[in-house]
Structures are given as C-alpha cells and as structure tokens.
Amino acid sequence: MDNQKQEAAAAFKAFMLKTSTKSNLNLYDHLARLLTKVMDERPPNAVDVIEDLSFRVKRELLPDFQSTLRDLSLSTVAQLLAEQQRLLFSRVDERGEQDEELIESPLPNVNEISFFLEQAGVALGGREEMQRIFLALKQLVDSQPLQRCRLWGKVMGTESHYIVAEAEYREGDEEEEQSPEEAPENEERDADVDDEKEGAEEGIALLPQSTYKPPPAAPKEANGTGVNKYVYYVCTEPGLPWVKLPPVTPAQINAARHIRKFFTGRLDALICSYPPFPGHEANYLRAQIARISAGTQVSPQGFYQFREEEEEEEPDAPRNSYEQNPDFEGAPIPKMAESMSNWVHHVQHILKQGRCTWVNLAAKPEEELDEDGEAEEKEEEPDEPDPEVGPPLLTPLSEDKEIRDTPPWSAKMSSTLNPQYAVAVLRSNLWPGAHAYACGKRFENIYAGWGLKCAGGFYMPSLPPAPQSEYPSGPEITEALDPSLEEEQTLKATLELQQAAQEELESLEGDEDEDD
Amino acid sequence: MCVLFLRLFFVKTTRSLSLCSKSAQSLLRLITARGHGARAKNKEPMDSNTLYYSLDLVSGSGHALNGEQRAALQTSLVLLKKNYKFNRVMFWGKILGIKEDYFIAQGKGHDELKDKQFLYSFNCMEWHLLPPADDAMVGEVSRAAKGRFMGDPSHEYTDYPLKREGDEATEAVELIKVTEERRLAVTVHLIDEEVSVVPRGAFNRTHLGLMNNNRCFEGLSHAEAGKLENFLHFAKPKKLKKKLIQEQADLDPSIDFLDPLSDDVPKGQWSLQLENASSVCVLRSLLWMGLTFYHVPMTPQHGYVYFGYGCKNLDLPFML
Structure with missing residues (x-):
C-alpha cells in the first residue's frame, strides 16, 4: 500500500519535473x-495574490533571455x-554688472506672480514649470532690447501649448520691419496679370475679367498703437526659442x-475654416x-x-494713453471683490472695423496717412459713414454688457477664512481662462485657457453668401430652336425665288441703262 | 507542423471569440462584484492620499487649488471617508459657477464601477450628497438646463417648450423644472461616464469576470504612453462588442475589456501631450473641456480631475 502511494507520489513528482x-x-x-518567495516576503492575504506572485516569479526569470538583445537607444523627446x-540654467557671467545697474531689467517677478496665482486658483503649470517659465522670460529679456515685459499667459493647443510674453521695445530700438505678408500677395497678383498678358499675346480667348472690387480693407494699425501696441513672443516649451x-x-x-x-x-x-482666415496659426x-x-486686461x-x-490739445479726441498714478493707495480687497466698478479696462476696445481707432475708409486716399502702401483706388461715396466709437x-467693468443673462465677470476672494490677507480674484465669463487679481497695490492679468471666447449657447458658423442673381434673360442670350429640314428647304426655295426675281430686275434695269 | 500551428491558432481565436460574446454576462458580474483584496494604489480620480502631488501634475490646464483648499480637503476627505463608510475617497474636480464653485468628491464602496457616490461642497469642508442620476433625470436635465452653472443648488432651470404654429396643446404641457443640484448630479455622472480614463493594463479581469486592480501594472512605457489606444474608458464598454472579429483577435481578454479612447468619434477629441519636461503624459478631453488625465510613464501613477464649467463642448466638430 505504502509502496503504491510512494510510487504514485514519485510519478507525480516526475510529472511536475517535466520541463515545458x-x-x-x-x-x-x-x-x-x-x-x-512567499516565505521571504510574507505578503498579507497570500492566497489572494498567489497568481500575481507566480507571474512575478516567472517574470523575474525573463530578463536573462532578453539580455542577448541589445536595447535600441532612442533619444526620447524628454x-x-x-x-x-x-x-536655461547656465549663468551669464560675462555680462558686466554695470549693465544691470544702468538699465533696470524689465523682467517680471514670476515667483511673486505664481504665488498670487496659486492663491487665485490659477496655474500655468507645476511649480517647476513656473520656474522654467521664469528663466525663459529672463532669456527673452536678455536677448531682446525690451523696455517692458510681462507674462501674458498660456494658450493651450491640441498638440502643444503656447507660453505668451507681452513686450514693448525700448524707444528707438524698435525694429522697422516691412510686413512680409503683403509683398508676396502683390507678387502673386502681378504674376497673374503677366499670365493673362501672355495669353493675350498668344491669341487664346481670355476669360472675362471680374469687375468686382473688394471693399477697401481697413489699414493695419502701426506698431506701438492700437491692437499692435505691444509685441508678443511665444514659445511652446520654456527653453525652446521665443518666436515673435x-x-x-x-x-x-x-x-x-x-x-x-x-x-x-x-x-x-x-487654419481650415469658413470664412477663410487670412494667415496661419501665428496670425x-x-x-x-x-x-x-x-x-480682459x-x-x-x-x-x-x-x-x-493731452487734454489741453484735443479735448474731443478719445484719450488713449495713460500713466501710472503715483498716488494710488490700493483699494481694500473686500471692496475689490464686491463691486465691478472698482475695476477698469486699461486696453482699448477693438471696434467692429478691427481697429482701436476708427479710420474713414470712404475718405480719399490722399487724406489718409500713408499706411504700408495700401492706397487702393477708392471711389468717392456721397455719404460719409458714421465713425464707430x-x-x-x-471704463469700469460694471459697464460691460451681459452675455445671455450671464454676467461677464465673476469676482471672489481667494480665502474666506482669512479675508484679511486674501487676494481679490476676477474671472472672466466671456473669455474663459482670463483672470485678474489684485492685492494691495499689486495686480496682474493672466490668461490660461484655450484661446476661445465663450459661445454663449451654440456656435453658428456663418453661412456662405447667397448665390448671385442670374443674368436677366433676353433675346440676345436665348438659344433659338434649330430649324427642321422642311423649314430649311422652304427657306432655301424662297431665297432662290427672291434671288431669281432680283436678277430679273437687274437685267431689266441693265436693259434700260443700255437704252439710255 | 503547419497544420498543427494553424489549428492551434484557430482554437485560440475561437476561444477569444467566445470570451467576447460572453462579455455581456461577465460584465454584469464584473459590475456586481469587485475583485477582493485589491489595494488602492492610485487610480481614477485623485485619491485623497496622493492629492498633494497629483494636483501639481494636472495644473497645466490652467486651474489649481490654493493652499487653503488643499489643506481643507486633506482634513475633510478623511472625515468623509469615516462618516460615509467609504472604502476610498477621491477628489473628483471642481465645477465653476458664476457665483460659487462646486467642489466634487467621489466616494467608493466595495464595488469600483457601480458603488460610487458623489458629494459636493462649496468650502471643501461641508459635503452634501448628490442624488444618483438615472436616465429619466438625464433627459429632464438635458432639456431644461442651459448655460452656465449659477453656484446655487436651489436655482431652478425651466424648460419652455417650443411653441409651434397651430399647436394649441402647448398650454397643457407641463413645464419641466430642474434644480441645479439635480443638474450637477447629472453632469458629474455624464462626465464620469463618458470621459473617465485609465491606462491599459491598470485593471485586469479574472476568469470569473471580476475586475481587479492589476498589481503587476508597472505603467506604460514612454512609447506606449504616446498612443491613444493604450488608454481606456473607465466605464461600461459600448463599442467593444461591435469590433470586427479580426480586430478582436488581437485583444487580450483579461486586459482589453474596456473601450479604448482611439475608437471615439469624432477623431481628435483627445489631446495627448507630454508635459512637465516631457515626464508626464497628459490627456485632455476636448469634448468635456476641463477634464485632465495624467499618467507618469513607467510608474503606476495615474488619475484624472475635472476643472471646468460643466458644459459639454457641442461645437467640437467645427473646432477641429
């Protein structure tokens, strides 16, 4: 009996010893x-995790097999x-110390800003990321002659983000750049004209020329004014080059x-869209x-x-320059978080025309300031359009319009438990992601979002324009019916008859002439 | 030899097929019972234990919590877990209202997918339970509630039925009234249903159909983390059964029992990026803008959080 058992056990052991x-x-x-392994590690509830342990034991054997393969060393994105x-972390020692003494660096204190942003519940990234942004801004300030530089915010994209810096050049250092976009357009137009001329020379029938003239485009605002008051630099990751x-x-x-x-x-x-957008994503x-x-500024x-x-010069003209008020004391925080009338816009409103200052497009080109050679032929219009204002x-924010029963701004205190040291936070409901905070004399505007306006309901893409009306129908463009064979024959017969009659007449006349 | 190989392959495919056809049943079982003994590592929304560093990883989306709120959460979530007898408590996100913001927490019982409850708070300390959302409620809310959240749970949204010409019965139609609390419950439920994400392999299914936290999950590799098909919806699968047999053959039934994000329509509704010096893989939903998921490759850490207005982005097809 025992023998049998032992034999069975031995047979089973032999079975278990069979290699796979x-x-x-x-x-x-x-x-x-x-x-x-169980004895070594003594995991709690060992029976529940035995499959995992078994798997792990097997896996631990695995690297031996893999070691014969060489790892492909890929340089990763990271x-x-x-x-x-x-x-970013290299120190610039060569710069003389005099420089720093002479010119006050326009570098903003991003550490302070990120502290307040955290209070406000806004973030552009983790703490390390903010530090990198700080260093990247330093790099920008060191490499460009900037008078003023500000961290504008971050615009998110589907593949990467843009970190945006707002800057102003030092007076005189402004780079006079010809706008590179308009030149190629003109060239293209010229090329088209050339093609047409060549076609005419070769005697090919020309397509009818369109007589449509686009309405005059409003000229671009000069650098340093209106919407182009500041220049903006973006980079996708701190450390990568800034692009203007x-x-x-x-x-x-x-x-x-x-x-x-x-x-x-x-x-x-x-940008694949309708209406077509003139330019690339940078624009x-x-x-x-x-x-x-x-x-939202x-x-x-x-x-x-x-x-x-300015007031003395032109009392009627809209005043568009301001300066810092040296006597500003700072408003109490609870008041700032309560009433919108304690906040004002300090960036000019963009008119429907797409400019901050209205320009009369109906006026003659001579009257216009010379703007980038955009002087297109403009027909005189009898009635002057009303200027947009x-x-x-x-203007205080309390004057802002509501969007579909939604107030345009939400204001809050950063802390309810310690209102004494809290920060007043404004959140724009019109531009989700736009924030402003104020604390004592300090304030800052920051944007962190997708760069999209709140649609307030559904977005309705604009429809293509209605099709043009057809050319008025008249006899000169109506197609006549082809005559049938019989009609042709009768016509031919009548023509022959007429011809015969005429010939007879002529011969008669000839006879008469001869008689004379 | 060749014949044998083919036969083996055939057996394998048919097995996986039969497994998938049974997936409906096994799913039910999976929902009703949860793998026992699964210890919470760090999964799904932000676990209260790891909140202090995981929030930093998703802050690239523009929102963060300030120190006061973080501290309050650390205290109150512990108490919440005790008072409601939850297994785990997680910080789920924040819904931004016009007057006030709702902070949302999620409590889980023994069942990971089914036994979950949501709570909201204004100050991160006092929490109120949200009613569970069912289909009727979803219908009501989607008809009545429009625009932004107000920040007042008792605010009432009314649905004014469209008056059609010649339709005289409109007066008899009852106006649907929905409180903001119900809307909040539905919104949170929908977001959790539609865009909650887990990396592939973080959960596995046993032969009994139970869903387990996969203890062997060591994170996706850097190459894998760059592909959308390695992230799965953490909700009842809807499209898996509709896949072609050929596609199903490659699936591992113990891991691939959830819908991958790469099958979502329209394409491009997820933005996948590497952030924080390319060390964290971040996924953002463009459908529910504000949902951010993070996963640190080569580690089991992952989680998601929602910071947003609680409005679905219906303009998405125009925006891509």
Missing part, C-alpha cells in the same frame, strides 16, 4: 521558488528637451471673430491675443490715470 517545451521551466522548481532646457508674432491686421481680427477653432500648437499650421493666435487683451480703478497734456479707456 516552451519556457524550459518545470512546475516543481517553479512552486519551490514561489513558496520561497532627452532632447532636457538638452534645450539645460541652457507678426502684427495683426483688422481683417484677421474680423475673421477670427467668425471662426471657432482649436489651436494646434504649430505656428505654421493652416490667428495674434488676433486672439489682441481680442483677449482688449476684453483690467486694473484696479485709480491705478492708471490719463496723461494730462467704442467705450473710452479706463
């Missing part, structure tokens, strides 16, 4: 290893980025008002930045004041 054809393991050794970001955005044209602003597209994160991406981004700035009332000289600068 696949993995070259055997069950006996595996169980031994597994139980050793490594490439780290190479770029390493430069091109100045914005009124046409771009108006097109951006009609479309609703996500940013991709590539500045050269095409679209710049247009949205202009719109967001105009709508706010400051506590009294922080800025109008320059006084926006709300003046430094």
